[in-house]
Amino acid sequence: MTTSPSPQPSQEPGDSGRQRQNWVERRREKIRAEIERNRRGEYTVPTWVLALALVLIVGGWLALIFLA
Incomplete structure (x- = not known):
């Protein structure tokens, strides 16, 4: 029995590159925010x-108690 491939969502060629960039x-941005919090002492x-x-x-x- 042959199975047909599941339909792939249509993606533009540059779509995965934009997702990676995002x-x-x-x-x-998360790293910048964490550094700023750390500099403020948070x-x-x-x-x-x-x-x-x-x-x-x-x-x-425990080591002191049992080994001493």
Whole structure:
């Protein structure tokens, strides 16, 4: 049994290039906004860094308790 290819949405040849350019522009704007927030002192520490610090502190205390 032969299956017919699904119809592709019609795209102009330069359409994917514009989509990529729009994505790049949005990404750059997000980066600029983040840098501006950081310069104003509104930066935050990522959650995974806080979780890692907590694990290291608790692990260190447990090591001191059980190995001492």
